[in-house]
Amino acid sequence: DIQMTQSPSSLSASVGDRVTFTCRASQSISTYLHWFQQKPGKAPKLLIYAASRLQSGVPSRFSGSGSGTDFSVTISSLQAEDFATYYCQQSYTTPWTFGQGTKVEIK
Amino acid sequence: QVQLQESGPGLVKPSQTLSLTCTVSGGSITGGDYYWSWIRQPPGKGLQWIGYIYYTGSTYYNPSASLKSRITISIDTSKNHFSLNLRSVTAADTAVYYCARSRLWSAFDIWGQGAMLTVSS
Numbered sequence: 519d520i521q522m523t524q525s526p527s528s529l530s531a532s533v534g535d536r537v538t539f540t541c542r543a544s545q546s547i548s549t550y551l552h553w554f555q556q557k558p559g560k561a562p563k564l565l566i567y568a569a570s571r572l573q574s575g576v577p578s579r580f581s582g583s584g585s586g587t588d589f590s591v592t593i594s595s596l597q598a599e600d601f602a603t604y605y606c607q608q609s610y611t612t613p614w615t616f617g618q619g620t621k622v623e624i625k
Numbered sequence: 626q627v628q629l630q631e632s633g634p635g636l637v638k639p640s641q642t643l644s645l646t647c648t649v650s651g652g653s654i655t656g657g658d659y660y661w662s663w664i665r666q667p668p669g670k671g672l673q674w675i676g677y678i679y680y681t682g683s684t685y686y687n688p689s690a691s692l693k694s695r696i697t698i699s700i701d702t703s704k705n706h707f708s709l710n711l712r713s714v715t716a717a718d719t720a721v722y723y724c725a726r727s728r729l730w731s732a733f734d735i736w737g738q739g740a741m742l743t744v745s746s
Binding site (some may be wrong): 519521550552554560561562563564567568573603605609610612613614615617618620 | 644671672673674675685687688716723727730731732734736737739
């Protein structure tokens with residue numbers, strides 16, 4: 519199975535901050551990498567697919583980059599509604615696997 | 626727009642079979658070349674993909690040791706729903722179970738709201 523490792527596991531930031539978190543795959547997955555946002559008690563929501571493509575309706579302050587094994591998401595100016603847990607997921611090969619999550623908390 | 630809704634018993638006894646159904650509304654389960662997946666999340670933990678089914682009945686199951694050989698995913702196109710059976714459950718199967726849609730090798734773009742399943746005697 520392809521292992522997905524996210525870092526950091528959690529981070530504290532303030533509204534308006536620029537934040538970046540990363541995801542590393544245990545082998546090359548091209549750009550078959552997707553990002554989800556999950557708030558407590560809710561289902562995950564697709565934010566970014568194919569490493570850098572913003573899902574319809576997602577604010578432009580979110581951006582994704584990377585290919586191969588290293589990927590990242592940047593939130594250019596953190597908003598109150600962005601405090602959540604973020605998961606990466608690879609669809610390069612089955613079984614499809616998720617990272618363990620990065621929790622973005624209020625400082 | 627397409628929506629997914631999980632339904633299930635909420636509580637299952639150890640060693641029994643867990644059964645969940647995901648009903649698709651706002652679109653046909655046979656249209657759009659979509660694959661229909663089950664994903665679970667134990668309390669306070671991350672996400673684990675369980676497997677998918679295509680409208681033809683073709684399936685792929687996660688061979689993970691925690692799931693191996695206990696999974697059956699089926700589809701009923703006449704009812705526009707698909708189902709998950711997980712046999713011989715233990716407390717480790719306690720989780721929120723989500724159904725989700727994707728195209729093959731693409732992202733899960735639509736998710737159900739989730740169904741909490743507790744395994745307890």
